[in-house]
Amino acid sequence: MLEVSLEVGVGMLSIEDIWEAAERIDSVVHATPVVQCEAIDDRCQANVLLKCENLQKVGAFKARGASNAILSLSDKQAQRGVVTHSSGNHAQAVAFAARSRGIPAYIVMPRDSPSVKRRAVEGYGGQITLCEPTQAAREKACAEIQKRTSAALIHPYAEERVMAGQGTVGLELMAQVEDLHAVLVPVSGGGLVSGIATAIKALRPEVAVIGVEPAGADDATRSWTTGELQGNTKPQTIADGLRANLGELNFEILQERVDDMWTVKEESIVEAMRWIFQRAKMVVEPSGAVALAGLMEHGVVRLQFEGPGRPNVGVVVSGGNIDLEPFFELLLPKVQA
Amino acid sequence: MLEVSLEVGVGMLSIEDIWEAAERIDSVVHATPVVQCEAIDDRCQANVLLKCENLQKVGAFKARGASNAILSLSDKQAQRGVVTHSSGNHAQAVAFAARSRGIPAYIVMPRDSPSVKRRAVEGYGGQITLCEPTQAAREKACAEIQKRTSAALIHPYAEERVMAGQGTVGLELMAQVEDLHAVLVPVSGGGLVSGIATAIKALRPEVAVIGVEPAGADDATRSWTTGELQGNTKPQTIADGLRANLGELNFEILQERVDDMWTVKEESIVEAMRWIFQRAKMVVEPSGAVALAGLMEHGVVRLQFEGPGRPNVGVVVSGGNIDLEPFFELLLPKVQA
Known part of the structure; x- marks a missing residue:
């Protein structure tokens, strides 16, 4: 026991x-x-x-925390959607968890995030707002979305x-x-x-x-x-x-x-x-x-x-999201030969 | 049922x-x-x-067939070891299965096989004989080893x-x-x-x-x-x-x-x-x-x-043996920077 x-x-x-x-x-x-x-x-x-x-x-693992946070929201809170800023796995996790609850996810991402990460967020139905790649710009963009939508902020770790x-x-x-x-x-x-x-x-x-x-x-x-x-x-x-x-x-x-x-x-x-x-x-x-x-x-x-x-x-x-395209590009010449 | x-x-x-x-x-x-x-x-x-x-x-999957063939040998046959020619997964599988029975494995590999594959065979205790990269040379080298050792031939598929x-x-x-x-x-x-x-x-x-x-x-x-x-x-x-x-x-x-x-x-x-x-x-x-x-x-x-x-x-x-070194070499500059 x-x-x-x-x-x-x-x-x-x-x-x-x-x-x-x-x-x-x-x-x-x-x-x-x-x-x-x-x-x-x-x-x-x-x-x-x-x-x-x-x-x-x-x-x-980020899917766990985001899902728990989003499933913990009251129906009324949830309706207004959720918002976060992240260039990484937390962004995908919030978009994924919001989709599974059927609510909007607003994701602030720095303008220089790799397109593969943006596509992943979009693949889960996340609505992306691009911003300058600074902490201040990210927080500001988040605050603006919260003001406009009353979406709940899902912090990546301090929650x-x-x-x-x-x-x-x-x-x-x-x-x-x-x-x-x-x-x-x-x-x-x-x-x-x-x-x-x-x-x-x-x-x-x-x-x-x-x-x-x-x-x-x-x-x-x-x-x-x-x-x-x-x-x-x-x-x-x-x-x-x-x-x-x-x-x-x-x-x-x-x-x-x-x-x-x-x-x-x-x-x-x-x-x-x-x-x-x-x-x-x-x-x-x-x-x-x-x-x-x-x-x-x-x-x-x-x-x-x-x-x-x-x-x-x-x-x-903890995770397996690595861009393997450079590796596949090495393989492609063999295929085309 | x-x-x-x-x-x-x-x-x-x-x-x-x-x-x-x-x-x-x-x-x-x-x-x-x-x-x-x-x-x-x-x-x-x-x-x-x-x-x-x-x-x-x-x-x-080659580990399955090689193990069954090698575990099927009589003790007397097994003592003399096993032999095969292969540049790929079958070579490793025979070396692995022979080791698990505690008998010698003689592996004929073409001279141009990648060193990573040779090292893998050696890692399982296989004894490598290099030969010219032709079917005839491979079969000849195998036959010579069989004559010398009376080792049993483990064919990769037609057995x-x-x-x-x-x-x-x-x-x-x-x-x-x-x-x-x-x-x-x-x-x-x-x-x-x-x-x-x-x-x-x-x-x-x-x-x-x-x-x-x-x-x-x-x-x-x-x-x-x-x-x-x-x-x-x-x-x-x-x-x-x-x-x-x-x-x-x-x-x-x-x-x-x-x-x-x-x-x-x-x-x-x-x-x-x-x-x-x-x-x-x-x-x-x-x-x-x-x-x-x-x-x-x-x-x-x-x-x-x-x-x-x-x-x-x-x-x-069927298998996961792919040389990922080119990919890791792409990563290394980032580490050294």
């Missing part, structure tokens, strides 16, 4: 929020598989349990309903894998790690929850280490989904419920991508490979596991 | 051979998942059930034990999917389609079994259509796994048990790869995408399904 620790979750995101989210989004999103690959296990000297959110609807939705990844993983020793989670704004850590610390406090960040966008690690919320001045990483600053709400949860924060080099991210593509035969975006990169770079030794055998390590593969 | 049709399988590969193979290889290979992807379903107007042999050991092993794909698919309307299978030498067609026609003769080939290597289609075994003079296709000629044994089975043969254009193969990579988020090699290419190019209309709803179509994704 699972033991519920009642000390955790008073006054902030709680396990009850996550249980409710799980019920709410059950018919809208996938329960994603856990994949294990012998070659990766041997490389890491661990049972590496890849939690495949790259196989989630819209290709990323309880969104965090609760992401936390369902942790619930599922605990149900899928017995005897977890640790769970590694990529960190950006902190929505995913907040949700997962809340679920795990409530139900299995002995399981270590470790956040992993690119060294070139390590604001959450610095914040967690110093106890003061810090930002990235100029994030430099191939992991385009992990460049946002840690949210304030997320920072509080991180401090209380995350056991360690690790950073990884860019080379480790690419190495982890290679293993996932070539051995697990799955498509992963750079951000989605960061947790595995952590295990590969720091090694199972940092998990302080004291045998026997290998530890069971959950590794969240 | 499943009904066993006794007319089928007298004097050639039988369902009993495949049942025995399934038992023999059970602990050595994976029972691969069936994956369904909404976007692909909508594109094809069918429930497309991707049978994921790209997630098989060694990254291709009953190999076909029986590949047939377990069909058994699994029938157990995983109820009410199949048709199954699409890529065809090269014919080992995979022989095994699958034998399993399906014995247990569910009403399910259509359709072989799919690149138009640039359409010997099996021409053989099936004319009733006379024909070869490829100069196969031209990106699907490097589908350039071999149909085997004689395989031709007999094809004539008796395969309902239709389709060919596909090169562009359709790349289109199918795009859908599998970008929407199903899986890595697939060109040959592995040929069955889906068939459904995309010919359409569900050619399956003569008479509603209601959409037909359940099994599509064998």
Whole structure:
């Protein structure tokens, strides 16, 4: 039987929020598989349990949080639609979740977003407003749409309903894998790690929850280490989904419920991508490979596991939205020859 | 209950051979998942059930046939090892299966095989002999090794034990999917389609079994259509796994048990790869995408399904061994910048 620790979750995101989210989004999103690959296990000297959110609807865990937030709206609120600004997976997730509730989604995207991402949002029926590629312009465009439509703002991470939705990844993983020793989670704004850590610390406090960040966008690690919320001045990483600053709400949860924060080099991210593509035969975006990169770079030794055998390590593969067109263009000359 | 049709399988590969193979290889290979992807379903107007042999050991269905053949050897035969010539997935499969039985594998590979494929064979402990890249040189090198070692030759497709092993794909698919309307299978030498067609026609003769080939290597289609075994003079296709000629044994089975043969254009193969990579988020090699290419190019209309709803179509994704290094090299400049 699972033991519920009642000390955790008073006054902030709680396990009850996550249980409710799980019920709410059950018919809208996938329960994603856990994949294990012998070659990766041997490389890491661990049972590496890849939690495949790259196989989630819209290709990323973001579908969970957006769906929970949008399904939580009252009918009256929902009618007016939802709005967000994002150039990435959250934009698609909001458009997807709004469509599944049959309400309008207004998505503010910077003018320089790749056309493939715009098409994906349009594919889910999202109504795009382009703006200058600055934070100020994005927020201004959002505010204007809200004023005009009274649409509800769906924040990508600093909102309880969104965090609760992401936390369902942790619930599922605990149900899928017995005897977890640790769970590694990529960190950006902190929505995913907040949700997962809340679920795990409530139900299995002995399981270590470790956040992993690119060294070139390590604001959450610095914040967690110093106890003061810090930002990235100029994030430099191939992991385009992990460049946002840690949210304030997320920072509080991180401090209380995350056991360690690790950073990884860019080379480790690419190495982890290679293993996932070539051995697990799955498509992963750079951000989605960061947790595995952590295990590969720091090694199972940092998990302080004291045998026997290998530890069971959950590794969240957060998304698979990477532009593969350059690769297909390399293939095309062969086809035309 | 499943009904066993006794007319089928007298004097050639039988369902009993495949049942025995399934038992023999059970602990050595994976029972691969069936994956369904909404976007692909909508594109094809069918429930497309991707049978994921790209997630098989060694990254291709070949692990099944090689394992069955090698586990069928007597201890005395096995001690002397096994030999084959192949530049592709069969080479890895034989090395893998020999290792799992703890016996030597001698693999003849043409001098011009990519180093990535050689390394994979060596990774499974195979002993490589390089030869000139001609059929004659390959067979000669094999014969010399057989003379020296008395190793057993494991043919890639024209051998009953190999076909029986590949047939377990069909058994699994029938157990995983109820009410199949048709199954699409890529065809090269014919080992995979022989095994699958034998399993399906014995247990569910009403399910259509359709072989799919690149138009640039359409010997099996021409053989099936004319009733006379024909070869490829100069196969031209990106699907490097589908350039071999149909085997004689395989031709007999094809004539008796395969309902239709389709060919596909090169562009359709790349289109199918795009859908599998970008929407199903899986890595697939060109040959592995040929069955889906068939459904995309010919359409569900050619399956003569008479509603209601959409037909359940099994599509064998035969392998995922594609060299992704060019793609990672495109990513590296970003990392070093």
